[in-house]
Amino acid sequence: xxxxxxxxxxxxxxxxxxxxxxxxxxxxxxxxxxxxxxxxxxxxxxxxxxxxxxxxxxxxxxxxxxxxxxxxxxxxxxxxxxxxxxxxxxxxxxxxxxxxxxxxxxxxxxxxxxxxxxxxxxxxxxxxxxxxxxxxxxxxxxxxxxxxxxxxxxxxxxxxxxxxxxxxxxxxxxxxxxxxxxxxxxxxxxxxxxxxxxxxxxxxxxxxxxxxxxxxxxxxxxxxxxxxxxxxxxxxxxxxxxxxxxxxxxxxxxxxxxxxxxxxxxxxxxxxxxxxxxxxxxxxxxxxxxxxxxxxxxxxxxxxxxxxxxxxxxxxxxxxxxxxxxxxxxxxxxxxxxxxxxxxxxxxxxxxxxxxxxxxxxxxxxxxxxxxxxxxxxxxxxxxxxxxxxxxxxxxxxxxxxxxxxxxxx
Numbered sequence: 233x234x235x236x237x238x239x240x241x242x243x244x245x246x247x248x249x250x251x252x253x254x255x256x257x258x259x260x261x262x263x264x265x266x267x268x269x270x271x272x273x274x275x276x277x278x279x280x281x282x283x284x285x286x287x288x289x290x291x292x293x294x295x296x297x298x299x300x301x302x303x304x305x306x307x308x309x310x311x312x313x314x315x316x317x318x319x320x321x322x323x324x325x326x327x328x329x330x331x332x333x334x335x336x337x338x339x340x341x342x343x344x345x346x347x348x349x350x351x352x353x354x355x356x357x358x359x360x361x362x363x364x365x366x367x368x369x370x371x372x373x374x375x376x377x378x379x380x381x382x383x384x385x386x387x388x389x390x391x392x393x394x395x396x397x398x399x400x401x402x403x404x405x406x407x408x409x410x411x412x413x414x415x416x417x418x419x420x421x422x423x424x425x426x427x428x429x430x431x432x433x434x435x436x437x438x439x440x441x442x443x444x445x446x447x448x449x450x451x452x453x454x455x456x457x458x459x460x461x462x463x464x465x466x467x468x469x470x471x472x473x474x475x476x477x478x479x480x481x482x483x484x485x486x487x488x489x490x491x492x493x494x495x496x497x498x499x500x501x502x503x504x505x506x507x508x509x510x511x512x513x514x515x516x517x518x519x520x521x522x523x524x525x526x527x528x529x530x531x532x533x534x535x536x537x538x539x540x541x542x543x544x545x546x547x548x549x550x551x552x553x554x555x556x557x558x559x560x561x562x563x564x565x566x567x568x569x570x571x572x573x574x575x576x577x578x579x580x581x582x583x584x585x586x587x588x589x590x591x592x593x594x595x596x597x598x599x600x601x602x603x604x605x606x607x608x609x610x611x612x613x614x615x616x617x618x619x620x621x622x623x624x625x626x627x628x629x630x631x632x633x634x635x636x637x638x639x640x641x642x
Contacts, residue, residue, distance in 0.1 A: 263317035265401030299391035315401035350495025409449035418506035455488035470496035574603030
């Protein structure tokens with residue numbers, strides 16, 4: 233470091249900021265802003281949200297509640313928060329934009345036997361494994377300039393009000409669907425942050441709200457998960473139900489799941505800011521990773537369901553260990569697959585559901601039994617109906633689990 237820089241604290245700060253922005257761009261982040269590490273103004277709203285039970289079974293919120301007050305709960309002595317945006321796909325395999333690819337894929341018109349997965353899963357590797365190394369390199373860049381500094385990179389796993397600090401850093405505004413919106417990027421991006429215990433010059437906060445009177449996201453939710461603008465009841469959210477929840481999906485919400493196997497993009501796909509021609513396609517790195525889970529005859533974003541019921545624990549691990557699907561584990565993904573088949577499947581999927589009704593996991597057997605009942609009711613004279621009915625009858629005699637018995641015909 234030149235003596236003039238070494239002896240001028242302001243010059244060091246400028247060098248750190250320039251290095252962070254340069255490293256962020258090199259790593260593929262499409263937006264970068266800096267906010268002061270101040271007390272969270274949204275903390276009282278978080279407390280009210282938890283007190284109302286809208287966090288469902290995500291106990292890590294109340295268990296770490298106090299840490300959300302200030303970024304110092306994540307990095308002691310934090311003075312600045314660098315907010316970053318990493319894009320994911322707004323395109324279909326054919327190159328169509330998300331508005332076009334979403335057309336005709338809203339559950340009733342979905343292809344029987346396949347389920348939709350949220351577009352953030354379309355890259356091969358879990359996004360944490362993609363983004364974390366990038367954040368570590370940015371942290372090392374800071375430490376090379378200022379060895380006495382401390383820095384920590386996070387991506388949605390630490391108790392930090394990321395969207396609030398991203399707005400303070402000028403990256404966008406908080407939409408009525410609770411997601412951060414950016415005029416250029418829409419909402420198809422991950423938020424990540426680098427916390428540093430060095431006071432960096434802050435960017436101008438994003439003060440304006442560009443949602444206006446639009447309520448498209450609130451109105452489109454299939455399970456009515458929005459209590460109101462900016463307030464989500466996670467216990468009704470398809471993403472929570474198909475990813476975070478480890479329990480049976482409540483019966484009143486199952487039909488609303490439609491053909492969503494893992495996650496949900498409805499409140500994003502209807503957002504006008506995600507239909508603008510300015511939105512970005514995924515980065516080259518993500519694009520190269522996008523063929524991991526597709527058969528050759530299905531478009532990106534769809535997964536064949538019947539084959540999932542043939543996966544034992546080892547095969548599931550081999551296929552999904554490095555992917556976002558790993559989070560829900562085998563029992564959760566098969567539970568979801570059964571619910572989707574109950575909504576959009578037919579008697580051609582009897583063999584898959586019979587296999588599900590014989591699974592070692594009660595939650596898979598129960599979900600498959602519910603799906604079998606639904607298909608029998610929809611197709612009273614279809615082929616393979618007898619096989620489903622016979623298996624359900626067997627369960628009424630042999631099944632011991634109360635979870636499963638609650639789903640059986642009475």
